Structure formats: C-alpha cells, structure tokens
Amino acid sequence: MDINEIIKPENLVYKKTPILKDNILHYCPGCSHGVVHKIIAEVIEEMNIQEKTIGVSPVGCSVFAYNYLDIDWQQAAHGRAPALATAIKRLMPEKYVFTYQGDGDLASIGTAEIMHACNRGENIVVIFINNAIYGMTGGQMAPTTLLGQVTATTPYGRKAELNGYPLKITELIAQLEGTCYVTRQSVQNPASVRKAKKAIRKAFENSQMHKGTSFVEIVGTCNSGWKIPPVQANKWMEENMFPFYPLGDMKDR
Amino acid sequence: MALKGAIVVDTERCKGCGVCVANCPTNTIALAHxxxxxxxxxxxxxxxxxxxxxxxxxxxxxxxxxxxxxxxI
Structure with missing residues (x-):
C-alpha cells in the first residue's frame, strides 16, 4: 500500500494538540520536559479547559513554559510558585490552577512554600519534575541528587557525610493532611507516558472537586546535566532513579 | 485484518534524540543521514x-x- 494512500485526514490517529504552540522547544534533545508539556496540553484539550487554566512557571529550564502552552501563565520567583498559585486559586476558584516546578525549584529553595501550600490543602495541581540535578545552571547537585551521582559540584559523586542525603519530597508531602492525591510517575516509554497522563488528568479533576492539593511527581532525565545521551539516560534513570524513587500512587483519596 | 500505518515527521522541529527509535516495536523508524x-x-x-x-x-x-x-486493510 502506498504511503500517500495512508496519509489522509480520515486516517489520522495522532497529531500534536493545538494547545501546544508551534514554537520549537528550547529544551535539549530527549528532555522529559517536552513530553510532560505535551501531556499537560493533551489533558487540557481533552477536558476542554483551555480558557479556564492558569499555569505558574518556575525558575529553571521550564521557566519558558509559557512559550509553549497556549493558556494563561504567570511566572513566579524561585520556588514561590505554590504561593502564587494559592493566590490565583483563592481569587478565581473556578479556574484550574497548576504549578510546574523542577526539583531545584520545588525541593530546594521552594521547600517552605510547597510544604505549607500542601498542608493548607490549596485546591491546586503541582507538577514536580524530578531529574535529580540543576539542569539550567549547568548540572550542579540538587537536594534530590542520588548518593554517588556525579554532578558539576560533586565531581567524585555525592557523599552523605559531606552533602547529606537525597530528599524524597513526595513521600514527605504524602504525609500532609491537605493533600488528596500524591503520585510518582515517569515518561520514558509509551506505557509510562499514558499512565502519567492519566495521573495529571486525575489531578486536574481533583482540583475542581475541592479535595485538596494534588501532587504529581514525574521522574525525568537531564541528558545534558547527567552527560548521558537521551536513550541511555532513560535506561540510567530506570536502573538508578527508580530503585530510590519508586513509581506509583502514594496517596489517593 | 492487518493494520498499516505511516508517520509524518516535522523535520525542522525534530532534534534527533532517538527516543522514538528506541520505542518503535516494529523497527520502522531510524535517524536519517x-x-x-x-x-x-x-x-x-x-x-x-x-x-x-x-x-x-x-x-x-x-x-x-x-x-x-x-x-x-
């Protein structure tokens, strides 16, 4: 069968959602951010909430998220996205408000804001991208960096006696009364992308049911920071990150 | 009943990361020269x-x- 007979509008099964703009993403090749942006856009399209969604972008690589998703955005000071999202959601309770934060933003400088926003049970969605490194600034150690992991600031590997232990922030947040849905997902293969998409959709639905904060961690890769090519980085993540950051729902009520 | 598919790639936006190639179950796609x-x-x-x-x-x-x-088909 000729390819031109297959490529017809009536045979279309998958195309880029229009909520994702045509701008070329500035992320490195193979970066997990792109996949997560795409599935958030697809969820917004499926739920038909483009006009009602407000995102809060962090400081980090994803600071430019507003260039890619065709919804309303605000950009918060470093780590303060949950505080800004709290204000937006309280002033406009009918909107779907989500923050999009990396591990350098959420788990380091923003620890106070995320803990208290989750403890207050603000009806927001938090998307937390954990790639165990500071990507934008050049691959320095983050609180989530694994023991033994080589980064720009731990050239001989992270040592517990010098650098402390990696922070499992999602497990901490699952303890808080204000959260209703806490889960850890990944996006390295088609099955995991579909699962992560379902988790994000559930989180958005929760935020409108006033059940509390929904927290979705996505374990991702940072090829440039890890200095591993994209496909091998996905394998490295499966072998090294998943034993320490196990996937699955931690809380669902 | 068999399924036949085809893809169209926006080549200007593609960054050649190869994640799709690793996840293709039928060995259809590859990075171009x-x-x-x-x-x-x-x-x-x-x-x-x-x-x-x-x-x-x-x-x-x-x-x-x-x-x-x-x-x-």
Missing part, C-alpha cells in the same frame, strides 16, 4: 512497510513532531 537546518539528524521511516501506526513514537516524542496515520 541528512540533517535539518539546525544540524540534527531527524527521524524518518527507514522501513515504511513495517509501520502499524501504533503511535508509540509520537507518544514518547518530547518535541511532538510526529503525526501518525493508520488504516485497516
């Missing part, structure tokens, strides 16, 4: 007869460059 204007070896259908239109490549693509078509 040619490069786009930004110097990336974009993905293309190396074995178009194999494609079943499963959408795995498009699902994992970080840059959303792949459009998938499928027919039942």
């Amino acid at each position: 040619e490069v786009n204007s930004r110097g990336y070896n974009f993905v293309h259908m190396a074995n178009p007869d194999n494609c079943t239109g499963c959408t795995n490549c498009a699902t994992v693509c970080p840059d959303a460059v792949i459009t998938v078509y499928r027919v039942k």
Whole structure:
C-alpha cells in the first residue's frame, strides 16, 4: 500500500494538540520536559479547559513554559510558585490552577512554600519534575541528587557525610493532611507516558472537586546535566532513579 | 485484518534524540543521514512497510513532531 494512500485526514490517529504552540522547544534533545508539556496540553484539550487554566512557571529550564502552552501563565520567583498559585486559586476558584516546578525549584529553595501550600490543602495541581540535578545552571547537585551521582559540584559523586542525603519530597508531602492525591510517575516509554497522563488528568479533576492539593511527581532525565545521551539516560534513570524513587500512587483519596 | 500505518515527521522541529527509535516495536523508524537546518539528524521511516501506526513514537516524542496515520486493510 502506498504511503500517500495512508496519509489522509480520515486516517489520522495522532497529531500534536493545538494547545501546544508551534514554537520549537528550547529544551535539549530527549528532555522529559517536552513530553510532560505535551501531556499537560493533551489533558487540557481533552477536558476542554483551555480558557479556564492558569499555569505558574518556575525558575529553571521550564521557566519558558509559557512559550509553549497556549493558556494563561504567570511566572513566579524561585520556588514561590505554590504561593502564587494559592493566590490565583483563592481569587478565581473556578479556574484550574497548576504549578510546574523542577526539583531545584520545588525541593530546594521552594521547600517552605510547597510544604505549607500542601498542608493548607490549596485546591491546586503541582507538577514536580524530578531529574535529580540543576539542569539550567549547568548540572550542579540538587537536594534530590542520588548518593554517588556525579554532578558539576560533586565531581567524585555525592557523599552523605559531606552533602547529606537525597530528599524524597513526595513521600514527605504524602504525609500532609491537605493533600488528596500524591503520585510518582515517569515518561520514558509509551506505557509510562499514558499512565502519567492519566495521573495529571486525575489531578486536574481533583482540583475542581475541592479535595485538596494534588501532587504529581514525574521522574525525568537531564541528558545534558547527567552527560548521558537521551536513550541511555532513560535506561540510567530506570536502573538508578527508580530503585530510590519508586513509581506509583502514594496517596489517593 | 492487518493494520498499516505511516508517520509524518516535522523535520525542522525534530532534534534527533532517538527516543522514538528506541520505542518503535516494529523497527520502522531510524535517524536519517541528512540533517535539518539546525544540524540534527531527524527521524524518518527507514522501513515504511513495517509501520502499524501504533503511535508509540509520537507518544514518547518530547518535541511532538510526529503525526501518525493508520488504516485497516
């Protein structure tokens, strides 16, 4: 069968959602951010909430998220996205408000804001991208960096006696009364992308049911920071990150 | 009943990361020898007869460059 007979509008099964703009993403090749942006856009399209969604972008690589998703955005000071999202959601309770934060933003400088926003049970969605490194600034150690992991600031590997232990922030947040849905997902293969998409959709639905904060961690890769090519980085993540950051729902009520 | 598929790649947006190639179950796609204007070896259908239109490549693509078509024959 000729390819031109297959490529017809009536045979279309998958195309880029229009909520994702045509701008070329500035992320490195193979970066997990792109996949997560795409599935958030697809969820917004499926739920038909483009006009009602407000995102809060962090400081980090994803600071430019507003260039890619065709919804309303605000950009918060470093780590303060949950505080800004709290204000937006309280002033406009009918909107779907989500923050999009990396591990350098959420788990380091923003620890106070995320803990208290989750403890207050603000009806927001938090998307937390954990790639165990500071990507934008050049691959320095983050609180989530694994023991033994080589980064720009731990050239001989992270040592517990010098650098402390990696922070499992999602497990901490699952303890808080204000959260209703806490889960850890990944996006390295088609099955995991579909699962992560379902988790994000559930989180958005929760935020409108006033059940509390929904927290979705996505374990991702940072090829440039890890200095591993994209496909091998996905394998490295499966072998090294998943034993320490196990996937699955931690809380669902 | 067999499924036949085909993909269309937005070659200018493709960054040649190869994640789609690693996730293609039918060994249909590969990175091309040619490069786009930004110097990336974009993905293309190396074995178009194999494609079943499963959408795995498009699902994992970080840059959303792949459009998938499928027919039942």
